[in-house]
Amino acid sequence: MLLADSGEDRLSAREIDFIAQRDGFYLGTVSEDGWPYVQYRGGPTGFLKVIDDATLAYADFRGNMQLLSTGNIGHDDRVSLFFMDYAHRRRLKILARAEIIDGRDDPALLKRLSDPSYAAKPERAFVLHVEAFDWNCPQHITPRFTEAEIATRERALRDRIAALESQLNQLASSAG
Ligand SMILES: Cc1cc2nc3c(=O)[nH]c(=O)nc-3n(C[C@H](O)[C@H](O)[C@H](O)COP(=O)(O)O)c2cc1C
Structure with a gap:
């Protein structure tokens, strides 16, 4: 079991609805020398798409050219996703294995993940294969x-x- 009190690996309607309402999340990856690395990912509400009950995906951009998350995933595909819903005092964490698909190899997937109203050109798809998830208690979440x-x-x-x-x-x- 990867997460305490979890044992769950298939997303239910509760998690799927929650993810569809999010406009951002934190992505934790593992650097080559074992340091945890966290980056924030944001976009229009629902930009992180639920492909099925064990798969999430979003379009990624070139960004600052450091490609740290992309590089980290290249040597270790384990990622941690952390979602906050301050207004309703909810938080969800997900462990997944990330697969990076170059847009040229699957343009249809990248199109499906892209927001046509956003001018930036996505380069690759991050496909996240969920291995475990867990909800945390609302205590200590200040409503914002x-x-x-x-x-x-x-x-x-x-x-x-x-x-x-x-x-x-x-x-x-x-x-x-
Ligand atoms: C044109 C362009 C569009 C971007 N759009 C987004 C975006 O919608 N959401 C986001 O979180 N980051 C966006 N970024 C930033 C990068 O995707 C990424 O967060 C940044 O490169 C840092 O990633 P890293 O720490 O993994 O290297 C964009 C960057 C560029 C150059």
């Missing part, structure tokens, strides 16, 4: 909200303010 999440929660308030302002304007003009 993205601009989009705040906007959703503010909408009712803004609508109410607009309705009250309109009533106020009507009262002011009828009084005048």
Whole structure:
């Protein structure tokens, strides 16, 4: 068993829905001399695609030309993914084996993973074969909200303010 209390290796609807709602995650790889290396990966919500209940994939870019994650995976395919949902105080960790597929070898896959509205050209696909996952307890996760999440929660308030302002304007003009 790779993760304490886990033993799970097939993603259920709960994990699949959770991943589809994420706009970023942390990717841990193992360097050639054994150092853990963590990089953040972000994109439009759902950019990390669930191919099936044991496979995830996303499009990768050339980036800063260091290609550290790519290089690390070249010698050790074990990766750790860490997802945070601050708003709902949820976190999920996944262990997987990464396969890097050059876009020229599978253009259809890269197209499927790419966001057509994003101008940057993806070069390769990161395909992640899930070996284990586990949820952590919500304790100590401070709720934080993205601009989009705040906007959703503010909408009712803004609508109410607009309705009250309109009533106020009507009262002011009828009084005048
Ligand atoms: C044109 C371009 C687009 C990128 N788009 C993204 C992106 O959508 N999401 C992301 O996390 N990083 C993006 N990056 C950054 C790289 O993919 C990557 O995070 C960076 O090279 C560091 O990776 P490394 O630490 O594994 O070397 C982009 C980089 C470039 C040059």
